[in-house]
Amino acid sequence: MHTAELQSIPTLTQIGQGEGVYISTYGCQMNENDSERMMSLLEMMDFHSVPTPEQASLIIINSCSIREKPVHKVHSEVGRYRKMKEANPRLRIGVTGCVAQQEKDQLRADIPLLDFVLGTDAIDSLPEVIARVRLNNEPVVNARFQHQAPYHIETLIRNPGVSTFVNITKGCDNFCTFCVVPFTRGRERSRPLQHLLTDVQKLVDRGVREVTLLGQNVNSYESECGVNFAGLLKQLARQTGIERIRYTTSHPKDFNEELMDVMAEHQDKIMEFIHLPVQSGSSEVLERMHRGYSRDEYLGIVEMIYSRLPNAVLSTDIIVGFPGETEAQFQQTMSLLNEVAYENIFAFAYSPRPFTKAQHFSDQISESVKSQRLAQVLALHKETSYALAKQYLGQSLQILVEKFDDETGRVSGRSRQNKSVYFTGGRELIGQTVTVHIQEALPLVMRGERVV
Ligand code: SF4
Missing domain, CATH: 3.80.30.20 (tm_1862 like domain)
Structure with missing residues (x-):
């Protein structure tokens, strides 16, 4: 989008009008992180995250093409939203991620109800793209690589946790x-x-x-x-x-x-x-x-x-x-x-x-x-x-506590070796590194007792 066009868009930060966004994320941690980045940008535009597509006026499918039938998955997910789109003229639907990058214009040609297709290098243009599809009701495809552009971003995470x-x-x-x-x-x-x-x-x-x-x-x-x-x-x-x-x-x-x-x-x-x-x-x-x-x-x-x-x-x-x-x-x-x-x-x-x-x-x-x-x-x-x-049975591991579960009264965190470890403890332990004596050990998950 050109600067002149941007200047004609009023109040980019208010475009969401407090409405809901549903992001459906496939694939790897890079995609998870991209979804978080998109949600941070959208919150700056006065959108908020909702847990189901039915509550949203903006749906984004953040696609992955690393496994089989990725394009088919996008088609079938968009198909599920067809009736919602017919019933709600404000609803906008877009595809981002690797399938968007791979298919570009073809994706919109094949699925005309898509409002936008955004490649992996274009995430930071999301606010301008949403402004165009909402204010001008024009479809947008932006999937060009910016090979020469420096990779200058700021980490955007709403609730980073521990x-x-x-x-x-x-x-x-x-x-x-x-x-x-x-x-x-x-x-x-x-x-x-x-x-x-x-x-x-x-x-x-x-x-x-x-x-x-x-x-x-x-x-x-x-x-x-x-x-x-x-x-x-x-x-x-x-x-x-x-x-x-x-x-x-x-x-x-x-x-x-x-x-x-x-x-x-x-x-x-x-x-x-x-x-x-x-x-x-x-x-x-x-x-x-x-x-x-x-x-x-x-x-x-x-x-x-x-x-x-x-x-x-x-x-x-x-x-x-x-x-x-x-x-x-x-x-x-x-x-x-x-x-x-x-x-x-x-x-x-x-x-x-x-x-x-x-x-x-x-x-x-x-x-x-x-x-x-x-x-x-x-x-x-x-x-x-x-x-x-x-081999971990009976060992004492250093656990950085990340979560407290109200239902079980247990906390969980990860060891230096990236094992998830559960033990009895309180919410106040979140963010602390504590020693846990391992009593039950499966390959990825372990249970133990805190050593105090
Ligand atoms: S081409 Fe794919 S598998 Fe090979 S190093 Fe790059 S990301 Fe990894």
């Missing part, structure tokens, strides 16, 4: 052959170091105790002044009052000794939980995936992590049934899962994504083989993760 997410990078330049992200989130860009230091300190001043630094590939962060991810972690640990720092997702090829040295040096603040997506245990498959590391190189990184940080806890992502994956190559993934003590894994059967190279590979694997392999991975993981969880 633990919150902070975007540090967006986009990805890696072009793994199975992944649609570079096409839906654009080229990688990093936020300026000083903005992040200021943002995190402001969150601390609002009561935040823990931040998770967020990006598709956080450890390729590079600030305008050349500070890398290790440098960012070091400065956040030294220059802000944040108590706990986590990050996700890291890429094995960008993991280096400097990063591990900083994590080891600042263990008081930087949590030892590391999500390190391997995707496959076969070097041949990794090469076809364009991951930038071999099996041995990955194992070398794992070894380096444990040598610097013996108490590190790892999780990973696995794709089974990538095109051309032989039974022997799949078994290499199984053997890697036996070799590395992952406490959690996210395993998926490969499915072709638009724009990606791998969708054109001729040696696609049958659905039945993919399902069998996925079942094997999940069964193995179930076995190992339960065994690893048992």
